[in-house]
Amino acid sequence: MTTGIRHDEMRKRNRALVIAAVRRADQPSRTEIARLTGLSHSTISAIASDLIEEGIMREIGQGEAAPARRGRPQVALGLDPEAATVVCLHLSFNSLSAVLVDYCGRVIDTGTHHLSTLALSRQALLDAAVSAVREIACGREGFLRIAFAVQGITDAAGRQMLWSPITPHSDIAFGPELEAAFGVPVTVQNDCNMIAAALRWRNPERYRDNFIALLLSQGIGMGLMLNGQLFTGTHSSAGEFGHMIHRPDGALCRCGRRGCIEAYAGNYAIWRKAHGKSAMEKPIADIKAGEMEALAATARRGDGPARQAFREAAEAIGIGIGSLFALIDPAPVAMVGQGTAAFDILEPEIRAALAQTAGGQHADDVSFETWPDEVPFIQQGCAMTALTGLDWEVFGPGLRPGAGGRKPEDGRVVA
Amino acid sequence: MTTGIRHDEMRKRNRALVIAAVRRADQPSRTEIARLTGLSHSTISAIASDLIEEGIMREIGQGEAAPARRGRPQVALGLDPEAATVVCLHLSFNSLSAVLVDYCGRVIDTGTHHLSTLALSRQALLDAAVSAVREIACGREGFLRIAFAVQGITDAAGRQMLWSPITPHSDIAFGPELEAAFGVPVTVQNDCNMIAAALRWRNPERYRDNFIALLLSQGIGMGLMLNGQLFTGTHSSAGEFGHMIHRPDGALCRCGRRGCIEAYAGNYAIWRKAHGKSAMEKPIADIKAGEMEALAATARRGDGPARQAFREAAEAIGIGIGSLFALIDPAPVAMVGQGTAAFDILEPEIRAALAQTAGGQHADDVSFETWPDEVPFIQQGCAMTALTGLDWEVFGPGLRPGAGGRKPEDGRVVA
């Protein structure tokens, strides 16, 4: 907060706060909103009637579980699903999926396209994104946002994809391209960050201020929530857990460097090791889930190269988590993705490695949760990102006149 | 911002904002404050006259560099040095220093005590802190805060020291003890975090939102600024860069584990290696600066064990920075402390190691700044932490009546 608060801003923020409360809570009454926000009943009443009149919120009669108490019954409030729609895109290896979501977060329609991401030109990828949006939104009244999740590194501003294992091209400006095509704000974000956003949304009890989402699949991705905010770096989406160095001058990584965690724990690394190949052998782009499952089955049967491969993967992950914990303290970890299918093999070794690190002092206390399918998380993360963006940037401020206002100039105040 | 804004809060925050602007800028006029904060002249005028009346601010006549323009001359404003004083404590190996600072941040008095921290009992350490404060504040009107910097791990709440290499005792509750003794708020913080705070204060151009302060000395400490905020973990001060794993099952660290960065880059590690000792030999608590300087001189003369020791230290630091950059993106780095005396030897090797990592893609662009003496930074960081704490928590809110106000209850709104 480096800038002064003016009067209109107070209203805007309190409006946004009410919207956020309604989105979070399950059809709260005005009284409950007052309790959640700390604002007075009168204020909530005023803001609510504004929002209802503007078609952002609506009354939903008595809440389901009407407690049939005495007194005047509470009137449940909910966001108006027709207030807006948003489009979520998800680009991953050989696949591009689109989802249309209403203002309440309910899925209206979905569509998936298969394409050869490694072979497509830069322009073909951009075109594919545009036509996926066009197809899902076809004939429907205008959507207000696009949230685009990509498997790869994005820039911190959420404008483009900087690098991805799914295509040889870099710096693909999906943001500007889609904005030009549809005239709505677009955010481009790392898929793992969307997973983290979804986890927080689904289970704020467990995933609140500091937690880690690890995506175990061909590569190793991470979404990091610090102090309740998705962590991104100065330039990029950052959080490249998979490319922290596990063993200096170690195994060859997909990124071309050596010794990265991913070079031990990615699918290709496990496959390479289990098949007795050299650690310097060029990584394979895509190893099928079935093949990994077969390796896991072999490993479960007893010691051998497969078992050793998973052991090394677990060690890399465990030590990496330990180093991360040294930096940010132990925090809940969610493991997501196909790689979690072998988590029964990995877990003991991960814990053993973690226990050797400073961050893993209480390795037994660290709890892992696993989810084999990352796709629903990515989709929900995109949806909630786009919708809460609308809440705070569009419907909170509203479009009342006189919203100009001054901005403080350079040399901002540092607190 | 999970809670609604009420009217009085708006004033409080704008007041605090004005105070912050005056602290930041060099004796700004009301007009300049308006520009910096984005608030209107009328508001600044009103707030300024309040603050002056309350003895928090004062007019300082014309600013030094009076530009002698036409019009009514600006009236420079400054914080009233007599508005408050704060005490800064700094506990490190065998040393406890205290500084009394006025509300403008000027040092009023300093004092240093030598003590055998490794030998003292828990209570003796607590007593030493209390008497250091008593001595520095003796006879002077009451100070309003104590900021305590310790070499070691503190808890995230800033209440106590959890662990430190300077004493065998753990969980020493300096915060409660000092608060009980003096009845003022106390914050206990990691010394490296204070270094980071000071860097930001001294050079916000370079050290603004994301940067790293590394303390190279007996051990390796880090202060991490992320998104303009000092990073602390959920439980502890975190940021234990020195205990990230450099080589699994590697050299013995002071913390009892193996392969930590510190076990290669701390003074004891360099000394151990340079003297041809085993990497598993028990670390030495304190190696004198002169001895390290001698080792560096030997290393400068040519290849040999000393040179190799510095080389391994640099590699550990470089790869560690690379892993950190993979997580948070490249950021400015400040190296502080006695260990920087050998930075001429370390730098090329650090850059070489960094260049091999994913985070060090543009290793040549990364800039390092070195400062051999960490003490002034720690002191200034403490002072600014205590003073800005006063600004926002005491003088901003003020003590006008009716400040009660409601608080939102549980189930806070998640944005």
Add this chain to the structure above:
DNA sequence: TTCTTTTTTTCGAGGCTCGAAAAAATGAGC
């Protein structure tokens, strides 16, 4: 039908920031 209880709305009070205008304080020009 009346009383009790709870939710929601209404209404006036009090605060805050803002813009415009006035006041203050100086240099420039003659």
Add this chain to the structure above:
DNA sequence: GCTCATTTTTTCGAGCCTCGAAAAAAAGAA
């Protein structure tokens, strides 16, 4: 030395916003 121009600071009324208290609304209980 006086007046005018220029810039800073203060004053003042308008417009919002939130708040508390009271009123209104909407039910169950008796």
